[in-house]
Amino acid sequence: MDRRIQQLEARVEKLERELTRSSRNSSRPPSTDQPGVKRVVRGKDPSGRDQGAQPGHEGHGRELLPLSAVDELVEYWPERCVCGHVFAACELLAAGEPGRHQVEELPVLSAVVVEHRVQRVRCPDCSRRTRGELPAPVAGSVFGPRLQAAIACLSVRNRVSRRDVVELCEELFGARISTGTVDRVLARTADALEGTHHDLHRRLLASPAINMDETGWRLKGRQRALWGMFSERHAFFHVAPSRHEDHAKQLLAGHAGVVTSDRWWGYTHLPLTRRQVCWSHLKRDFQAHAEGLAAEKQFGEMGLELSGRVFWAWEVFQNTGDRRQLRSTVRGLRRQYKPLIAGYAAKKARNRLCRGMARNLLKLWPALWTFAAHKDVEPTNNHAERSLRGAVIYRKLSLGSQSEDGEQRIARLLSASITCRLQQRSLFDYLSQLLAADARAGPAASLA
16 A cells, blocks of 8 residues: 555656646747746846836837849939929929938739640651640740749748648739649659759768757657757758657767757667767756755756856857866866765765766766867757757748658758758749759759
8 A cells, every 4th residue: 555655656746746747847849838937037137127128228220221232213302492493394403412212112023924836747648747845944844934933932932831831822823723733742752852862861870970850740640759960060850759869869870070969878888988969958957847846956956056057158149159177167167066966966865856967967977068078069958959949940830741742841841941041041032943953953052
């Protein structure tokens, strides 16, 4: 009976902790927070003033484009002076710089329809009729590369549904398409991205430092996993059956650099010297402990203090660029806090929850400080989480994929979309070039 009571008490404790989970103390997104959860509100400026522009602030108007970028110039001359004098045409001479006001407008958009006719000619020798042939770029599709690129951008980058893409193409471009056409265009675009997708993976494996994260995916309602690898300029997505360590090993085979990630066990095969554990995740975990009681609360507050000092050291480094100072600060933090964490990891520690995290931190201890020694490594995995956010929204809206081919295609499309964003490059221009090259069987446009 006593054992049963202990089991029930442990279950109640676990359920109560789950009720307190939010985006402040776990990896849950803010959209899942309950209405009563307090959001983090930034305090007032140290001067006591309210946020935003202050009274009397001039403001920043829209910058004018140079005259070379102006398509049409319209001039307005005054008709009369304030004194009542009416200007004659010969008196209209500019006296100083004109006032400038620019209006940007869209031209009337309409898809251009080009009819390609294949003529037949009768041979004077044999009397047979011979027909001309369409060029390969024309025969491949009834839609041009720019219209196909627009459909792909609306679907993947802007996450517009198939029916809404049909409606937008008709309203904006006057183009007649169907939902089946949208699917075929996306499939053709993804197929053209096959070589680019493999190239992105190779470039990331050659990178000295990458960020890596994984999130859920769906295949006909079944649970899958979307893995993402990211560098400063490149992104690679891959859909796998699960978040198991084997998939991480497969994706990272041949990579010799540093991997920044959370504490998920799927990365434990990596040497600690090649790992950087995300401090943003640690801060949220410490916050969860700080909301507990007694020893757990003390452990959480100690961890929040450590996290704050780590982020402060990184901010100072960002402003000064002094890596020697950063390393010196990190050495001090390691000496000061390791004994404290070891105390909570001891067998006699009073709280088993903070004891488990403390032991895990000691196990990963060298991987907490890699950012101080490598110039391409940051203390957080925020870069990967930001890059995954669009894919997560796409999954929520589309409910995942309906086939394994669809999984592969969306991974390629998302890889190209996020890579173009990281490079501040137009996805529409890139896909237009890619599809045009694919239609003429030429080399694919690069995302180097």
